[in-house]
Amino acid sequence: MANLNQLTVHALQDLLRSGQVSPGEILTDCLSRIEQVENKVKAFITLTPELAKLQAEQAQAFLAAPSAGPQSPLAGIPMALKDNMCTKGVLTSCASKILHNFIPPYDGTMAEKLQQNHAIMVGKLNMDEFAMGSSTENSGFYPTANPWDLNRVPGGSSGGSAAAVAAEEVIFALGSDTGGSIRLPAAFCGVVGLKPTYGRVSRYGLVSYASSLDQIGPLTRDVTDCALVLNAIAGHDPRDATSAPVAVPDYTTFLKPDLKGMKVGIPREYLGAGLDPAVATVIQKAFRQLEELGAICEETSLPHTEYALPAYYLIATAEASSNLARYDGVRYGHRSDTADDIITMFNQTRAEGFGQEVKRRIMLGTYALSSGYYDAYYLKALKVRTLIKQDFDRAFEQYDLLVSPTAPNVAFKFGEKEDPLAMYLTDVCTIPVNLAGLPGISIPCGFAQGMPVGLQMIGRPFAEGTLLQAAYAYEQSTDWHRQKPELGVR
Amino acid sequence: MATEYEAVIGLEVHTELKTKSKIFCSCPTTFGGESNTHVCPVCLGLPGVLPVLNRNVVACAIKAGLALNCDIAEFSKFDRKNYYYPDLPKNFQITQYDLPICYGGYLEIRVKGEKKRIGITRIHMEEDAGKLVHQGETISRSEHTSVDYNRTGVPLLEIVSAPDLRTSEEARLYLEKLKAILEYLDISDFKMEEGSLRCDANISIRPKGSIELGTRTEIKNMNSFRALQRALEYEIQRHIKTLADGKKIIQETRTWDEGKGVTLSLRSKEEAHDYRYFPEPDLPPLVIDRAWVAELRQQQPELPDARQARFIRDYGIPDYDAQILTNSRALADYYEAVCQLYPNPKIISNWVMGELLRCLNAEGLEIIEAKVSPQHLADMLKLMDQGTISGKIAKTVFEEMFRTGQDPARIVKEKNLVQITDEAAIAEIVNQVIQTNPKVVEDYKNGTEKAFGFLVGQVMKQTRGKASPALVNRLLKERIESMA
């Protein structure tokens, strides 16, 4: 039998239910895997093995209790959270030096929900600082490596989440996605990553980067696990006014290997210049596979796509410039000890605590909101956002689903994209989805240059079920999700 | 001839709302408490928290808007005002910028007997900041500064008037009327001296009759009704003098120095902050349900103007009395409570506006803190009617009731203040006074009316004011006439 850390949530659930394994045994396998590979992958910022052992015992008791009622499929399953989700008593740093010592006095909704489901948290995962980046190279501590090639980036910003799942250190992880931060690392690391509809999952406890775009979602080994985790984390939260009071269906009921009659649009703008030909080949094959499964695929257009990237870098940075203003050294986190007065303390604390990319985005956003520039930049970006939404609305009048590559290229080497603009272009296929607030999923669909390629599917608002159905049908007809990385160097 | 100027004044009033919990979290809004005890992750702005709007705050804002004849927006939203200050945990304030909840209203004041309508440009909701406690005078001159976040997130209404006020007196009348209305609505305590109300003014002057506006200055830090009037008066004169000296008014923000009685420059227009307002992405836009507005309109209590009219109509008291009595809801309630117990509204009004307000002002108390209950006041008035005490003694009894809260009958009994109506007893004192003051008696007989008053006074003095004045008058007259 394979080591337990290599299995899926649903496989482990069967073993747990039949009493063949205990949560403690699963945890042991995960912890020894971490012991074995973490020095190469560096997916974690914080490990919490003691807390995890305690939770495993509690999960054991819960599973054994005859009165346990409807059992959570996540009970006893080891997982980890991106380090921008607040966990009471456990460091939540956002991979930033400015929060290197921030231990939240409260649990965010994700930590709470996973505890209620008796999932086991083994630690907090590395990321680009404050979720700003596409490679996890912007972590204030150290970069995470891609398990498929340790010389390459895992993608970002949820690079730690994707790498930990791909390297079989945990069974699933949560990430957050502001412009592709779940889907891109999922694609680069060959796992499943879902960004739900804006408002589907509570943001309470998620340290904000760009409030109107941020959304939490699962990174898993396969689509079934994705549905199971989404079941556990979705739903309205009275502590998040932007979370939607929309009923949560059982997402596993959508998992049917059938795409007959499903109308699928392929936006031509997502296959434009900049698309790596090797990736294009893999993607074209995936489209044909969808047709074989009964989908009707047609080329379509989202004409305002080219404006999405600039609009995103105005809206996201504007919100970030305000969201990150609270890190001033007064109440928590890093405080400069070189300052003698309040203004210098603010300035020095922020100069010392924030990394280059965060500073760049704060400055960009501050500028976009400044009087005299607001209309030309921020307001115009909002108008572009509306146009992009309308593009999608029109497309969804005809299609149930839109498909595209998740990224125009496979994972790149460390240091390869030093020009921030080149890095930003990695997100061209994912960013419009956040601007429109739609659900998007990335699933493994092949390899190019030996590295995983992700297929992105985009759905109507709150149509995660449709996404999961299509993703499941595709997945069941291929075995890309069963490929394992060697944790070596190519 | 010197140019005659008129001032153009607009007021921005910030007042704390009396909701039980804060605007974006469930912490209590109660005053006091150890520093940083009425706080939670949300109002401390910890990483990861989100605001959730308190519906009661919106209800208060709508009530204020309706009472001030505003339109209630169908679509409103919150915005962020970005600036760095350590009393602001997020380094931005959640407020409303371009789509306030209420707009385009007015209130009426009475200037020299004439009604005048003052426009209300807008009303919006926002969160309060915390409080800095400096070791020295200011944050830059202190060894260290502590910060208390108990007030952070307490809901505020900002009510902005149109520049319709022409004198410092009108400004004071406007603020008093606003206070009365908010008090009637029971949504704000409006205690300026305690800081639950803050008022800033925009002011400019122009030659009388001109329609162009002069350069304006903004005045901050006026912490009482008196300070408001003084500061505006000072600023109007400063503008006039500046122009008379051939200089120009500089557009700037100034602060009122209560001790020195002057306004001082705080910052120029060039130094003004760029607050980088933008829509608050953590709160969905507010869509105000019309049915809710209608329901709140229905529940609107009687407001000062309506109550004043009713007092004139139902109690037959003069305009002036009705205005004073209805200025404060609590005072009007008190007055009406006495009216339920005693049949002469004008006499009640005399006592409430006279003795009661005088005693309250002297002690610096609010009407709700008064120990003398409406029942006690009514009982005292009845004791006067029954002749048990005289009007003069009643003032003593009232002061005692005010001080101790005891009922009047008991005070009269314990202090032996019962009016002497025994004719024989008074006659004896009258005889004695006549005998010891023959010269005064003579003066009176010769037509000096004042002399009679002196004799009455002497009798009252000997009876420690307890003699029935009517009886004293009659007996004195009878005796003196019988002497002739």
Ligand SMILES: [Zn+2]
């Ligand atoms: Zn609070």
